Amino acid sequence: MKSTSIYSEKHQWHVFGRDPKKVDGIVDTNQYMIQSGDRTLLLDPGGIEVFASMLTAVLHHVRLEEITDLFASHQDPDIISSLGLWEQALPHARLHTPWVWEGFIRHFGSKKIEYVPIPDEGEILDLNGLKLRFIPAHYLHASGNFHVYDAKAKILMSGDVGAALEEPGAPMFVENFERHVDKMKLFHQRWMPSNRAKQDWICRVRELEIDILAPQHGRLFKGEDVQRFLDWFEALEVGLAIPEPASDTAEAELEAVASS
Amino acid sequence: MPETLTTQATILITAASVTAELNGVNEIAKDMTLGVMNAKTISHRAGESAKGFQPITDYIEQVAREVAQSVVRISGGASVLSRLAVSYHHSGKLLTLYRRVLKDAEDATHVASLIPVITMLSQEAQKEQEHFVRDLESLVRQLDAMKNTIRSSKVISTISRVEAANSDAFRKNLEVVADDLESSTEKIRERVQRCHHQLSDVIALVQREDVS
Ligand SMILES: [Fe+2]
Numbered sequence: 001m002k003s004t005s006i007y008s009e010k011h012q013w014h015v016f017g018r019d020p021k022k023v024d025g026i027v028d029t030n031q032y033m034i035q036s037g038d039r040t041l042l043l044d045p046g047g048i049e050v051f052a053s054m055l056t057a058v059l060h061h062v063r064l065e066e067i068t069d070l071f072a073s074h075q076d077p078d079i080i081s082s083l084g085l086w087e088q089a090l091p092h093a094r095l096h097t098p099w100v101w102e103g104f105i106r107h108f109g110s111k112k113i114e115y116v117p118i119p120d121e122g123e124i125l126d127l128n129g130l131k132l133r134f135i136p137a138h139y140l141h142a143s144g145n146f147h148v149y150d151a152k153a154k155i156l157m158s159g160d161v162g163a164a165l166e167e168p169g170a171p172m173f174v175e176n177f178e179r180h181v182d183k184m185k186l187f188h189q190r191w192m193p194s195n196r197a198k199q200d201w202i203c204r205v206r207e208l209e210i211d212i213l214a215p216q217h218g219r220l221f222k223g224e225d226v227q228r229f230l231d232w233f234e235a236l237e238v239g240l241a242i243p244e245p246a247s248d249t250a251e252a253e254l255e256a257v258a259s260s
Numbered sequence: 261m262p263e264t265l266t267t268q269a270t271i272l273i274t275a276a277s278v279t280a281e282l283n284g285v286n287e288i289a290k291d292m293t294l295g296v297m298n299a300k301t302i303s304h305r306a307g308e309s310a311k312g313f314q315p316i317t318d319y320i321e322q323v324a325r326e327v328a329q330s331v332v333r334i335s336g337g338a339s340v341l342s343r344l345a346v347s348y349h350h351s352g353k354l355l356t357l358y359r360r361v362l363k364d365a366e367d368a369t370h371v372a373s374l375i376p377v378i379t380m381l382s383q384e385a386q387k388e389q390e391h392f393v394r395d396l397e398s399l400v401r402q403l404d405a406m407k408n409t410i411r412s413s414k415v416i417s418t419i420s421r422v423e424a425a426n427s428d429a430f431r432k433n434l435e436v437v438a439d440d441l442e443s444s445t446e447k448i449r450e451r452v453q454r455c456h457h458q459l460s461d462v463i464a465l466v467q468r469e470d471v472s
């Protein structure tokens with residue numbers, strides 16, 4: 001598992017991903033870790049299949065007992081199916097997750113861990129003095145969904161928003177936004193169900209100062225690419241798996257036939 | 261069992277097969293109850309000449325009842341077996357996984373923080389194994405008790421044959437009752453024996469596994 005430091009001041013951000021030991025056929029994921037003094041938060045710690053590589057990578061940075069908090073943006077298996085494995089090593093850690101998903105996430109073999117349900121409007125987590133904001137991102141793509149904003153590092157961990165399905169070993173950051181669009185388009189059109197939810201999120205996120213937008217799959221966006229991404233996403237029609245409704249004229253014709 | 265089956269698969273298959281055998285035993289016990297009702301009617305009609313037969317039918321009734329009760333108890337145990345197999349397998353797998361990380365992370369700065377976790381997992385896996393073996397052994401003991409019930413029922417079928425010989429008019433009918441009892445007893449005995457073997461094999465298999 002490749003480990004990259006993306007912010008290193010008084011507190012640190014790491015991204016883990018591009019796992020060369022990853023089993024074929026499972027989608028590659030980015031796992032994040034924030035270290036703040038003697039407290040550490042793992043963000044979307046990943047699926048069962050990446051657990052061993054992820055734990056190995058994490059041990060290069062922190063002792064197990066320093067991992068005090070876990071965050072799951074939503075309930076997907078690539079986000080948190082490793083929970084039952086993590087909690088063996090972290091019986092005293094707390095899991096922050098959208099309140100709607102608690103009973104579902106427990107299906108991932110979790111018995112001991114303490115759940116901290118995040119209310120729909122979001123909340124602030126104080127990680128040893130570092131204030132992290134859980135930003136609502138409902139329906140992007142899960143019906144209960146949060147992102148994590150660190151105002152100090154100006155990083156937004158954006159879950160599946162900004163995700164791209166990449167070749168193994170792709171670089172960590174977007175280098176050419178125009179070329180990157182092809183790798184994101186279908187994913188966002190299909191996985192994101194609601195234009196209204198998307199617009200709501202865009203408005204909220206435009207108010208944040210963001211240097212790095214850090215999705216759970218594919219490359220991270222930095223600098224001007226963050227705004228480029230927001231503009232591109234704002235203009236994109238999503239929720240496209242449902243066929244277009246019949247046109248007005250076709251409907252009128254059908255009505256005419258029915259009433260004749 | 262083929263070598264390729266995992267211990268967990270073997271245990272789950274055994275649990276299913278023991279349950280199926282016990283369902284078979286239950287069906288036979290039901291037939292015995294029906295048979296004994298028939299025998300009671302016959303011996304009642306035979307009157308004085310089948311007087312010695314009546315306590316025998318009472319006894320057969322009791323055996324059928326005992327067998328059915330044991331089946332309920334042991335079947336409950338067998339279904340617990342499937343659940344235990346899963347948790348036993350799970351604790352072993354966790355330990356293996358964490359040991360693998362310990363090896364992979366040997367050059368990691370904080371690898372030592374894994375040691376207490378592995379010690380705890382190893383203790384849990386051993387406890388799980390002991391618990392599992394204890395439950396298996398208790399199932400085997402219950403099967404043994406059932407075997408004893410069956411053994412005495414064999415003696416009764418011999419006595420009932422003698423009694424049938426004393427009842428001239430209903431001799432044929434009562435002989436059929438004795439034959440049915442004998443064949444039911446034998447069928448139950450075979451099934452119980454098979455369960456016994458399968459459970460003993462699983463105990464040996466689990467005990468051979470080193471989870472320390
Ligand atoms: Fe997802």
Ligand SMILES: [Fe+2]
Nearest residue numbers: 076078160216
């Ligand atoms: Fe995802």
